[in-house]
């Protein structure tokens with residue numbers, strides 16, 4: 011039960027990071043710190059594959075469990 | 077399971093024999109996770125334009141270099157006077173003010189409240205917006221009274237051979 015929701019929590023964490031970096035990206039853009047903005051955008055894009063991998067791994071884990 | 081179905085009467089619990097509630101909660105969780113991954117995808121895709129714009133800005137592709145533009149001759153503007161001009165586009169109205177013998181300031185004079193043209197009040201040494209009495213500091217372009225909250229964009233000027241040129245619009249610094 012406990013580790014069943016571990017991946018959900020991980021995904022929520024990823025989403026939280028998404029929110030943080032999106033906000034950071036937009037603000038840095040308007041402050042004209044384009045480098046920071048670009049870095050945040052890259053992180054944001056990179057978070058998607060991470061989220062997808064978490065989801066994929068979760069599928070395998072559950073099917074072997076029950 | 078199947079042999080039970082052929083017996084009459086059914087057992088009470090047979091009424092739900094074809095409803096399989098196993099894994100229902102697990103599916104919910106999976107669906108939720110799918111939504112989360114989708115949301116991460118939306119975030120990723122929506123970051124792309126910002127990233128591209130930032131990259132463009134960094135490589136200097138959109139660093140607009142306007143050709144310098146002559147505003148007026150030094151002779152024709154007295155200390156304490158102002159002239160209107162347009163920079164960088166023909167609809168971007170701007171104002172040049174001669175503060176002292178050698179000090180000129182220029183701003184795009186669309187009020188940062190609702191874009192009324194700001195004018196120079198010589199007696200009070202302030203820039204005033206007639207629409208809602210917004211006032212701006214003439215040295216910095218900062219708003220000092222009224223509804224505007226952002227400074228006027230400053231225009232860099234250059235003096236060459238007795239003429240005043242607008243060179244570029246200073247970047248907005250927050």
Ligand code: FES
Pocket residue numbers: 187188189190191192205206207208209210222223224
């Ligand atoms: S438009 Fe200038 S104060 Fe409202």
